[in-house]
Amino acid sequence: MIGAVLASLYAYRKQLLAESDAHRADASQLAERRVAHSRTAVPSLLPREVRAIGVPDPVKNRGERRENRPRCQRVGPAPHRLPPSQRPPQEPYNFSPTTDVWYGNSTCPGGDILIKVSVVVPVFNAGSYIERCAPSLVNQSLGADAYEVLYVDDGSTDDSAERLGRLAEMHAHVRVHRQDNSGWPGKPRNVGIDRARGKYVQFVDQDDELSYEALERLYALAERNGSDIVLGKVHGTMQGPSNVFKRTVERCTAADAPLFESLTPHKMFRREFLREHGIRFPEGRVRLEDQLFMARTYVRAKTVSILGNYPCYQWNRREDGGNNSSRRITADDYYGHLGNVVEAIKEGTQPGDLQDRLLRRSYRVELLRPVSEPRVLRRSGKDLEEYFTTVRRMAMTSYPPGVREGLPAISGLRAELLVQGRLESLVELARRTEQIRAHVEVDDMRWRNGKLVIRSRVGMVRGDGEPLTVVERGGRMLLDPELLDGIEGAEGWEVPDPFSYAYGELIVHDTAGNHWWYPDGELAPALEAIGGGRHRVVVVGESVVDPLTVAGGEALDPGTYQVWASAQLLGVGRRPRLTPAAGRGRIALGTVAVGSPGRLVSPTWAGPSGQLRLGVGGPGRIGTTRRLVLRTAADHRLRHAVREMLRRLPRGASRNIRAAARNAERWMLR
Secondary structure, eight states: OHHHHHHHHHHHHHHHHHHHHHHHHHHHHHHHHSOOOSGGGSOSSOOTTEEOSSOOOTTTTTTSOGGGSOOOEEOSSOGGGSOGGGSOOOOOOOOOOOSSEEEESOSOOSOSOOEEEEEEEEESSOTTHHHHHHHHHHTOTTOTTTEEEEEEEEOOSSSHHHHHHHHHHHOTTEEEEEEOOOSSSHHHHHHHHHHOOEEEEEEOOTTOEEOTTHHHHHHHHHHHHTOSEEEEEEESTTOOOOGGGSSOEEEEOTTTSOGGGOOOSOSEEEHHHHHHTTOOOOOSSOTTHHHHHHHHHHTTOSOEEEEEEEEEEEOOOOTTOTTSOOSOOOHHHHHHHHHHHHHHHHHHSOTTHHHHHHHHHHIIIIISGGGSTTHHHHOOHHHHHHHHHHHHHHHHHTSOHHHHHTSOHHHHHHHHHHHHTOHHHHHHHHHHHTTOEEEEEEEEEEEETTEEEEEEEEEEEOTTSOBOEEEEETTEEEEOHHHHTTOTTOTTOBOSOTTTTOEEEEEEEETTTTEEEOOBOOBEEEEEEEETTEEEEEEEEEEEEOTTTTBTTBOOOSEEEEEEEEEEETTEEEOOBOOOOTTSOOOOOOOEEETTTTEEEEEEEETTTTEEEEEEOOSSOOOHHHHHHHHHHTOHHHHHHHHHHHHHSOHHHHHHHHHHHHHHHHHHTO
16 A cells, blocks of 8 residues: 555656646745845855955045945856856965954944944854854845944954954955954954944854844834844744744833843844943953843833844854853852842832833743752752852842742742742752643644634643642632642742733744744633632633744745644743644644645644644645645545554665655655
């Protein structure tokens, strides 16, 4: 049966190639117009065909009309449009590094606004990462005459200075500054702010990249709203899903948006806003310098915008671990710097609800981390005691009482045990909380007008498999007594608001580009009575996956997408795969064609856990034969029968057939 199915698929392939070639050409043209987010979408370094002819002197030409100023001109075709074999070779560049000197194609180290954006990149011993990062910076769609790239070399001891010099010699809008080593990114970023000529400043780390239209889109959003700060959607190996970027937000502030959930400085700032408020990065070896800088900006910004429909910043994890500091962190060192962040928030806000809400993030994420799983279970002895003593002292002296009072149930209990000095109770609570798992139920799933509608609910279960509950006693809601049984100081812990910080949502993961997209609809918190005064806290609702718009308003590219759930309940956060609940059957749906020209979308349950996945084909006219084959292949009963037969075959034969089937499926979805 399997051989027949595969044979028929390959027989159809030859017949359909002629039909699909024309449509694949259309898809190829469409793909060229869209910006690829991977490193291969931009050239490594522009050769000498793209050179500055008559580079403008920003002081001499300040009064001239824009169209009369000398501009960067392109001679011949863009080299990245040529095949690799036809691209001209780069000539060697001999560079002798100097100290505290700007070099490049500009004679103006700073001053009046002449361009739209300045990209500031601190550099220290970046090596080959300069070439990896540079193409995405120097080839932005904003146009080379509208922005500049400022590299600040913080006394590199490798060949970074030579690499940067070669880059500046090749690109008119690249400038480089070399200074003595300061030991941390703070001073190089401050130098970049001081020397910038752009209306806006965008910070980029030496091993990260910008997507092709990042500056253009961020700048347009900032200008449209008069923004002080613009957050661009972050993706990459250092970034998981963040609902801060769930949607594009034209105007917001820290008072009405969860901005403090995004505390890296890889954002666009209005330069005059930073100067007006004297906001600088701390210089020298300062922990949490990013958080301190962002806290100062968020509490003063009158308008913040969020670009959520386009992945702007690729935050990469280096293969050599160079993103992380090798210097040992002590508890006093780390939490002493966290104290500076707390004070910065206090200085920028009045005591009250807003200040408490802004401080709650650092309390929940930073302060409670050493007494929560997994950290408190990994440390022991003197090391554990040191962290416990440090965070307890800070909890009692640095945070107003309202911060602790607004925490969700389990986080609030941790805070209370911390203040009471019950380290053993915190360890046991962490041990039990670590075993809590999300329980996902897919109640219904169907196609509606070309959109996949999924009704689901997510709850939490304890390590023993029983639901995590709240219990109603004497008009009070208490946290699950069985979870807390035997934990000293935790008995009868009251839960004033079971829905505090409760939320849930589905997420679509583009595994090829590592992008996370949020369908329409949210899962709302609810209490479900299960008898004996016990209630299960869940999030439940409908999510609508529109294959034509879910990717930031655009259609999903051809490929395979995983569907996940995310939930925060009673202070426990989990991100499970969207799978059928144990003991419940899988809902089987057929393949449908959406859009014009049509593209096939096939929902399937796949992988070891049976996770919901979406197979998306390329746009084009879809013939009857292809529709029939894909609908048949998507049938759950057929897939189950084939899997059963594969289990009975020898391992080698089974592996070969599975590989052939995957190739056939990828071809059918092209």
